[in-house]
Amino acid sequence: MLRFTVTLALWPALLVGSGVASRSPELASAEKKFDHIESNGSARRPNPSPTVLSEQEINAYLASDNIQMPAGVQAPTLEGADGVVTGKTKVDFDKVREGTHSSNPLLSMFSGVHDVVVIAHAHGEGGRGYVHVDSVSLDGIEVPRFVLQMFVEKFIQPRNPQIGLDSQFALPDRIDKATVGSHQITIVQR
Numbered sequence: 656m657l658r659f660t661v662t663l664a665l666w667p668a669l670l671v672g673s674g675v676a677s678r679s680p681e682l683a684s685a686e687k688k689f690d691h692i693e694s695n696g697s698a699r700r701p702n703p704s705p706t707v708l709s710e711q712e713i714n715a716y717l718a719s720d721n722i723q724m725p726a727g728v729q730a731p732t733l734e735g736a737d738g739v740v741t742g743k744t745k746v747d748f749d750k751v752r753e754g755t756h757s758s759n760p761l762l763s764m765f766s767g768v769h770d771v772v773v774i775a776h777a778h779g780e781g782g783r784g785y786v787h788v789d790s791v792s793l794d795g796i797e798v799p800r801f802v803l804q805m806f807v808e809k810f811i812q813p814r815n816p817q818i819g820l821d822s823q824f825a826l827p828d829r830i831d832k833a834t835v836g837s838h839q840i841t842i843v844q845r
Contacts, residue, residue: 671717678836681715688712692842693730696828701844710735710838725814739789742773752810761802762809769793779826779833779842788820 686708692729695701714732717723724731734741748765774789791798798806804820811818826833831845 681711682719683710684709685712685716686721692828692830692844695844696830701829703845704844706842708840708842713840725751726753728827735839737836738776738778738835740775740777740835742771742775744771745769746771755810755813757809759805759809762806764793764798764802765806765810770795777833777835779830781831782826782831784822784824784826784833786822792840834836 683694685708692706695706710733717731717733729745729747731742731744734743747768749767752765770793770826772792772795774788776785776787778785780808786805791803800820803814808817829844830842832841832843834841835836
């Protein structure tokens with residue numbers, strides 16, 4: 656559950672594939688930390704000592720086969736900086752939109768394969784996760800917010816109603832606080 660929620664929390668940086676990477680020390684470290692967070696969350700009194708996941712650990716985890724993301728996403732990476740997450744990936748929008756059609760010409764930009772960059776503010780507080788998408792660009796061109804909102808409503812929310820440009824969700828495993836810092840995220844459980 657935690658791994659899904661971490662992915663959900665980082666979704667705006669991913670938009671919408673499963674990558675495969677060879678086993679690395681960063682992946683092993685990330686898996687160990689996620690296991691600790693899950694077991695600590697099950698404890699009667701969780702240890703409130705922070706767990707820090709580095710950007711390298713998170714990216715190794717995203718590149719592994721531990722995360723099953725929707726079809727169409729290739730090689731997502733994340734960068735963290737003081738409350739802001741920047742995600743970069745290549746997205747095949749035809750796979751994302753598969754089975755759903757729109758005659759709206761404004762949504763035609765969401766077809767084919769594009770390099771996508773998403774910038775979002777993200778944090779967790781009081782057991783809740785908060786994500787606000789600041790901007791999305793396709794091949795270096797920023798998508799107008801109202802067009803992005805139409806895309807999310809038409810193609811993302813029918814399958815994932817909890818995801819939007821402004822998302823709130825319960826954090827699992829008694830995570831009380833999650834703070835995005837410079838190239839890391841710090842998690843505190845209570």
